Amino acid sequence: MYAQFFGNYLLSKHIVTAEQVIQAMEEQHIRHLKLGTLAIHAGFMTLAQVDNVLMRQSQMQGRRRFGEIAVEAGYLTNEQLEELLNQQIPIYLLIGERLVENGALTETQLEELILSYQKENELLQLENASTHQQNLDALFRNLFLITFSDIPDYLVKYLSLMFNNLIRLIGEDFMPLNPILCQEYITNHCYGQIINGEHSLTSYMDMEEDAAIAFASRFADREFKVCDEYVQAAIGDFLNIHNGLFTVNVSNEDSVELQLNPTVNLENTMLSSTSNILHLPIIYPFGKLNILIKL
Amino acid sequence: MNLKDAKILISDDSILVRSQLKDILSSMGVSSIIEASNGQEAVERYQEHSPDIVFLDIIMPVKDGHAAISEIKEINPDADIVIVSSVGTQSQLRQAIQLGAKDFIQKPVNSWQIESILNDRFEGGA
Incomplete structure (x- = not known):
């Protein structure tokens, strides 16, 4: 259900239009996610580290995988890389990626937005069933914070x-x-x-x-x-x-x-x-x- | 009794729910379908047509489903009444069963729920 809230968050920042978000929501299910975005979301890498890896990757003309370079640079451990590859991908990250692809956001804007979205909503990062419910409750309360300081x-x-x-x-x-x-x-x-x-x-x-x-x-x-x-x-x-x-x-x-x-x-x-x-x-x-x- | 010969009363205040129920029943070969849009009409239609089974909503204007069950049971203590409702709390179900309802279907209505109910009671269902 995060997709709906992340869409609202992007709109509230006046960065994208409702049409762009809706289009991204319709298209997101066919997308896969870039590992760098996932690593930032999990708190394993900083924005600068991801940029550094992407730069090295482009210098190598994409011949090597993002994960390999990040492990080699000491930004990720092998265990972290495996965890990232195995974890379930939050749907709002997929929507963000889609917005970048459609030209509504730049890669840097998306990365900054993901960090501020998580921080402002106090989202717990690696989720299981119980943190999922906590995350949803937090998102609902924050959505209504402007109108209701203490929603029943x-x-x-x-x-x-x-x-x-x-x-x-x-x-x-x-x-x-x-x-x-x-x-x-x-x-x-x-x-x-x-x-x-x-x-x-x-x-x-x-x-x-x-x-x-x-x-x-x-x-x-x-x-x-x-x-x-x-x-x-x-x-x-x-x-x-x-x-x-x-x-x-x-x-x-x-x-x-x-x-x-x-x-x-x-x-x-x-x-x-x-x-x-x-x-x-x-x-x-x-x-x-x-x-x-x-x- | 063969399902094709069955007379079925459907009572719901939503014209869309009645239409969905009618479509399901027609697709199973039922031709004698009587409609009511509230509990009062349901009682009156029951009296007029003596249907073989009643699909009855609970939350309806004029007269609710619980009151309608009581009155239909006065007309015919053996009336076969199936509740079709959005509210399936234990207390609602208990009350409906105490009043004499025989089954319960949670909305939104699915064709397999209706088929299951009718196949238990009639021959020749789809």
């Missing part, structure tokens, strides 16, 4: 599940923009659902017509051409499935029982709240989804 645990859980459900039911080629707080919001094609209980919240999913048609087509695995009642229903069904799974998870993990109300169609409606509405925009290649949450 259940909301982190809610949004983390939302991202998983988007990946599972719509596709992984999305990127969250920075969340905003508002008190009023005018909907386009929108469904809402109230969750009652210890973690009460009302969530909404809203999108413009073209995005709604594409969203529904992916969700229902059907080709919709017009924004009809089936397309509208798909928005409500996604929200209902997500909220249902959230209710099940909270019941199983925290023994908290929540009650779901039926989804409600809120097309062209003014949503308002005396307290704040959290608005999380999510970009897909087909358009923008707006997740809105009233606590």
